Amino acid sequence: MAADSMVQLVSYLTAQQPYEIVGTPESEWVDFKSVPPQGPYDLSTDRGKFELAKDVAAFSNAGGGLLVCGFKAKKKQTELHEVAEKVTPFDKRLVDSTKYKDIITEYVRPLLKVKFFWYDHPEDDLEASGHYFVIEVPALPEADRWAVVTRGITDDGQFIKNSWTVPIRNGDTTVFLPQDEVYRLLNDGLRARRGTKPAMSARAADRPGAREALRAALGMAETPVLFFQSVPDHPRGLLPGMYADGGLRDVLSNQDTLRNADAFNWASQHTRPEPREGGLLLTMSARGGLLIDADGGVTGAAAATPDMLGWAMEYYSGDGARRISVFVLTEITLEYFRLVDLQVMPLVDSTWTHRIVASDFTQAPARILAPGDDPAFPRRGAPQPATSNDWNHSWQALGDPERDAYQALRHIYALFGLDVTTNPFTDEGRVITARLQERRQ
Structure with missing residues (x-):
């Protein structure tokens, strides 16, 4: 046989x-x-x-x-x-x-x-x-x-x-x-690209409109914001089951987070995701929020303020600058990719592009980040200021939350002239979930 x-x-x-x-x-x-x-x-x-x-x-x-x-x-x-x-x-x-x-x-x-x-x-x-x-x-x-x-x-x-x-x-x-x-x-690809519209370039997966819409919905027009964005390279139209039982709205309402909703993640105990132009909007008070486009594209905004990225760091900022917490930055980054890589990307049959955009990080008082751990623990080096007000970088999604979180942090740390290996929660090209959980037991 x-x-x-x-x-x-x-x-x-x-x-x-x-x-x-x-x-x-x-x-x-x-x-x-x-x-x-x-x-x-x-x-x-x-x-x-x-x-x-x-x-x-x-x-x-x-x-x-x-x-x-x-x-x-x-x-x-x-x-x-x-x-x-x-x-x-x-x-x-x-x-x-x-x-x-x-x-x-x-x-x-x-x-x-x-x-x-x-x-x-x-x-x-x-x-x-x-x-x-x-x-x-x-x-x-x-x-x-x-x-x-x-x-x-x-x-x-x-x-x-x-x-x-x-x-x-x-x-x-x-x-x-x-x-x-x-x-x-x-060469065929180069020839095919000649005369095409700029929208077909490598930045085709960039959706600045979604970032601005989310910023406006959150009332953060004057607030430094760290955006996370994930877009399917070949959108398939309306995402099926967005509002159905067990669909994406239910996923956002009942997120599987590392810690409770008061921790640094994309869940909210006080608001539910609302329908918005075929997609979903989830606001998290002064911390940030999520916008899901109708085709499944995701935009997340985390405020670079003491409400979120600078949690408990005011005492260590000095000279009026706002210091970013290494722990908070790492946890919110990992939680974003745990949500998107595991819950959203499988719904669209396409390769995806992930992106981070740090907006207004150099406006006074400038945002700063230091190598090593937060000041309450042993640390190395002095805090470094952000070097750009419009830091925009992308990579092809890997589909592994720990690896994608590492890639995001690699780009974020470069904004401050730092190497991501100085982050104590990373090792061998990934964020180590167990280290985050051990720190906050």
Whole structure:
């Protein structure tokens, strides 16, 4: 027997009939992985990380597919492709799906909504036991192609910094987009852009109108504000179920926050989200608020005042300047991406752009930030003043709240001439949620 489609292959695994899959050839939609002692991919090595990223990107460029772990494939002389010839189920402890997700998030662009599934081998089989691990890779929309692995690799299995590759599934193998083809695509893109409107530039995801509308609704026209903004790169029109039971309005009303609504997050005990031009507006008194556009785009505003970002910092500001609390800045930033990455982005099938805008931070009294922790704790260095009144930077959303929060803080710290690594709640490219929770136990 053999599976002739992704649906049939998954149905065999669901029904605990893995032997029906034996004889299935590898193709544009399926690749089989046997399982050595380190697991299907050895993520302790650069080569293992590259192989995982390469396989995922290649399938996304070829219309989607399945990476099926737990089958040995072999090419016979009479066959054109490798064929699943043996079941090799394995222990679940050999795969940490969180690490798999982190590798894909870090090394594949754009962000892909990869799914992971476990399937059981029949318990009454005396010849084999264990489980099968399947990675389902979605097809990348034509408008978003091509998926890129953000690292190349040497012959001895080491990452090459400042390099990238474009893998493509070709039958049962993976090849890489030739340099000449990359050159042609880049030039085609440049030619296509000539004569287009400025709105089609890299800042197309910027929505200054939403920021101004939110600022006006909050009565913060003269207040320094830190804006967070998240916009789908390819909006799909009205977001379905905005006001339905369990929809986005209910999500905003019952947020899953790290601490209660009096902490530094985007929840409110006193107001509910209100309908606004097909979207939602949630105000949080003098602290800030959220505006959800009809297509799911999100704008958040946090006041750079003692009510929010400068909470309990007046005593340490000096010379009339307003000091920003490192703890508050980090918590409100992480809470924004916990809300947007986990609750809003999955509702729109698109890549997304995140953005931070620090507005009026140099107006007197200037906003200042210091490396290290807040003054009540050991700290390093002197406070640094903001260097711009219109600090506007963006990045492609990673979909991981801790990583996106780190990217936001990296840009915010640069506004003050500081490196984000001086923030004690960050490490290895992410905000560490546990450190925030430990500080406020």
